[in-house]
Amino acid sequence: MGVSREEIRRIAELAELEVDDRLAAELEGQLSRILDYVAQLGELPRDAEDEADARAVRLRRDEPSADPLLRPISSFAPELRRDLFVVPKLGELAQGEDE
Amino acid sequence: MSDVVAAARATARRIADLEARHGLHAFLEWSEDSLVRQASALTDAQRAGPLAGQAVAVKANIADLEHTTNCGSRILEGWRSPFEATAVRRMREAGAIVAGKTACDEFAMGSSTEHCAFGPARNPVDPARVPGGSSGGSAVAVASGMTDYALGSETGGSVRQPAAFCGVVGIKPTYGRVSRYGLVAFGSSLDQIGTFGRDVAAAARLLAVISGRDDRDATTLDRVPLGEPGPAPRSLAGTVIGVPREYFPEGLHPGVRAACDRAIARLRDLGAELREVALPHTRYAIPTYYIIAPAEASSNLARYDGVRYGLREADGAANVREMYRRTRGRGFGPEVRRRILLGTYVLSAGYYDAYYAQAQRARARIARDFAAVFASGVHALFTPTTPTPAFRFGENLSDPLSMYLADIFTATANLALVPALSLPIGRDQGLPIGGQLIGPHEGEFTIIRIAQALEAALGGEAREEVR
Numbered sequence: 001m002g003v004s005r006e007e008i009r010r011i012a013e014l015a016e017l018e019v020d021d022r023l024a025a026e027l028e029g030q031l032s033r034i035l036d037y038v039a040q041l042g043e044l045p046r047d048a049e050d051e052a053d054a055r056a057v058r059l060r061r062d063e064p065s066a067d068p069l070l071r072p073i074s075s076f077a078p079e080l081r082r083d084l085f086v087v088p089k090l091g092e093l094a095q096g097e098d099e
Numbered sequence: 100m101s102d103v104v105a106a107a108r109a110t111a112r113r114i115a116d117l118e119a120r121h122g123l124h125a126f127l128e129w130s131e132d133s134l135v136r137q138a139s140a141l142t143d144a145q146r147a148g149p150l151a152g153q154a155v156a157v158k159a160n161i162a163d164l165e166h167t168t169n170c171g172s173r174i175l176e177g178w179r180s181p182f183e184a185t186a187v188r189r190m191r192e193a194g195a196i197v198a199g200k201t202a203c204d205e206f207a208m209g210s211s212t213e214h215c216a217f218g219p220a221r222n223p224v225d226p227a228r229v230p231g232g233s234s235g236g237s238a239v240a241v242a243s244g245m246t247d248y249a250l251g252s253e254t255g256g257s258v259r260q261p262a263a264f265c266g267v268v269g270i271k272p273t274y275g276r277v278s279r280y281g282l283v284a285f286g287s288s289l290d291q292i293g294t295f296g297r298d299v300a301a302a303a304r305l306l307a308v309i310s311g312r313d314d315r316d317a318t319t320l321d322r323v324p325l326g327e328p329g330p331a332p333r334s335l336a337g338t339v340i341g342v343p344r345e346y347f348p349e350g351l352h353p354g355v356r357a358a359c360d361r362a363i364a365r366l367r368d369l370g371a372e373l374r375e376v377a378l379p380h381t382r383y384a385i386p387t388y389y390i391i392a393p394a395e396a397s398s399n400l401a402r403y404d405g406v407r408y409g410l411r412e413a414d415g416a417a418n419v420r421e422m423y424r425r426t427r428g429r430g431f432g433p434e435v436r437r438r439i440l441l442g443t444y445v446l447s448a449g450y451y452d453a454y455y456a457q458a459q460r461a462r463a464r465i466a467r468d469f470a471a472v473f474a475s476g477v478h479a480l481f482t483p484t485t486p487t488p489a490f491r492f493g494e495n496l497s498d499p500l501s502m503y504l505a506d507i508f509t510a511t512a513n514l515a516l517v518p519a520l521s522l523p524i525g526r527d528q529g530l531p532i533g534g535q536l537i538g539p540h541e542g543e544f545t546i547i548r549i550a551q552a553l554e555a556a557l558g559g560e561a562r563e564e565v566r
Contacts (some may be wrong), residue, residue, distance in 0.1 A: 003444065005240060006130060007444070008440065009441045011444045011447060012145060012440060014443050014447060015427075015440060015443040016401075016404065016420065016423040016424050017400075017424060017427045017428050017431070017436060017439060017440065018424040018425055018427065018428025018429070019436070019440075020122075022435075024437075026439060028436065030437060030499055031437070031440065031444070033500055034377050034441060034499065034500055034503075035388060035441075037385075037389075037446075037500055038386040038389055038454065038458075039296055039386075039388055039455045040383070041383060041386050041387065041454075041458060041461050042453065044383065044457065044460065044464065047460075048461070048465060049467075050459075050460035051460065052528070056317075056521055057139065057274065057275075057287075057288045057318055057516070059317045059318055060317045060318075060319075060321065061317070061540055062317045063314065065314065065315075067182070067315065068162060069181035069182060070181050070182055070183070071179060071180075071181040072181075073181075073407075074408075075179065075181070075548060076178060076179065076181065076407075076408040077408060078405060078406070078407075078408070078409075078410075078411035078413075079411070081508045083465050085406050085407055087406055087413075087416055087419045087421050087422065088371075088416050088417070088419050088421070089418055089419065090415055090418060090419050091417060091418025091419065091420065091421075097332065097417065
């Protein structure tokens with residue numbers, strides 16, 4: 001199944017990833033080929049047993065505990081003011097994005 | 100000067116000498132000062148530990164407090180972790196010191212180290228060839244003699260494949276055997292820290308030290324650490340070893356086939372019963388892996404956005420989303436961007452069931468194949484680790500799919516959560532070939548024992564030409 005240039009733009013937007021025209025053209029061929037290859041999974045029947053087994057990893061109960069950082073936040077934060085991470089302004093929401 | 104400090108200085112000399120002579124680029128970061136400082140600071144308890152004074156090379160995606168943890172990526176260049184991986188803490192408590200951080204494919208995505216943003220490592224056997232990946236630098240450190248031990252990580256074969264390409268031993272434990280705390284996340288349902296050694300006992304010793312339940316990782320098994328490896332058994336009488344036909348396809352590289360045939364003959368000489376078995380869903384492993392791993396990666400790597408740590412590209416950005424996109428677009432290399440987009444695609448509305456949910460069903464079938472074979476009285480499986488010996492730089496770089504197929508015999512164990520190891524079983528035209536033993540869930544003891552017996556039976560043959 002091929003993936004179009006428009007779809008690459010859409011998923012790049014979802015993934016918050018800058019993709020220029022040259023890269024989008026390259027990815028169009030590569031992702032289409034990979035998706036064609038993985039599409040063979042479609043031939044497997046969908047059994048109830050598979051659904052039951054699909055949760056592969058079993059987790060213990062998560063018991064949160066204090067986990068102090070061994071270096072201060074200021075040692076790695078790109079920009080910090082009064083212990084808050086500073087970012088550029090959020091900007092205007094495009095139409096429909098606040099729904 | 101104490102013995103451990105002298106050993107640390109000797110390690111530094113070996114690394115410097117081997118790098119100067121062969122340009123292997125095993126390490127992204129190491130220094131004699133750090134080695135000596137760590138050795139000098141060892142306590143009496145550490146000096147009495149099972150790894151007293153041993154330098155362990157650590158993959159660049161495993162957090163330590165002595166070096167940067169850049170994951171082979173520009174986006175984390177210069178980043179020092181504010182916490183230490185449980186595996187690193189445990190090996191230090193056992194007396195080890197961190198030799199340095201080793202080259203790997205960016206965020207462990209690759210099979211050659213060619214996707215390392217700071218340059219690839221080179222195979223010590225033939226520097227024109229890749230060492231395998233993603234934990235290639237760790238394999239090179241051990242294979243070249245810089246260190247006796249190394250830590251790597253696996254998501255689809257990233258310890259076993261470079262171990263096979265470089266002619267050393269690599270163990271991927273059962274999922275949950277070793278804490279992932281401090282291992283930078285790639286595909287969380289698959290990721291597991293593994294170990295390298297020049298022989299089976301060394302890799303098993305390091306694994307024993309780092310294994311066991313960790314309160315900081317809810318996926319660790321509620322088990323005490325593994326024991327130290329014993330001596331190699333002289334006989335494998337009563338042991339049933341399955342040989343899955345799907346791992347020996349018609350087009351298998353003739354050198355790989357010849358080395359496996361010889362290893363199987365040695366296992367038989369040791370008294371093991373060899374039995375042909377079937378794992379019918381094997382051919383779905385790579386498609387399954389290349390849906391699940393990128394899907395999980397696209398979620399795990401969302402945290403690199405320039406806000407809290409790592410690279411930030413904000414100059415001229417009109418708003419925060421422009422900063423995210425620039426930071427991620429410029430900080431991640433091509434393979435990571437490809438996998439993030441692939442993962443985002445298979446998880447997006449309209450495609451989720453066809454790709455991700457179907458891959459989860461296929462994963463369940465692959466795991467059931469293994470469970471059925473082990474329930475039939477088979478103790479372990481023997482297969483080749485890789486379809487070919489080490490390939491040349493650039494050979495698979497332009498075609499991502501051909502690179503993905505390098506994991507075809509290893510990704511199954513990650514998907515099924517079972518332990519597996521690779522050990523050297525011969526050479527073809529000078530290039531090492533790895534044989535793989537796969538065990539049932541929590542069956543590390545069994546595969547380590549069989550591997551020790553096979554290693555002893557092969558002796559010098561493991562480094563000799565097979566045809």
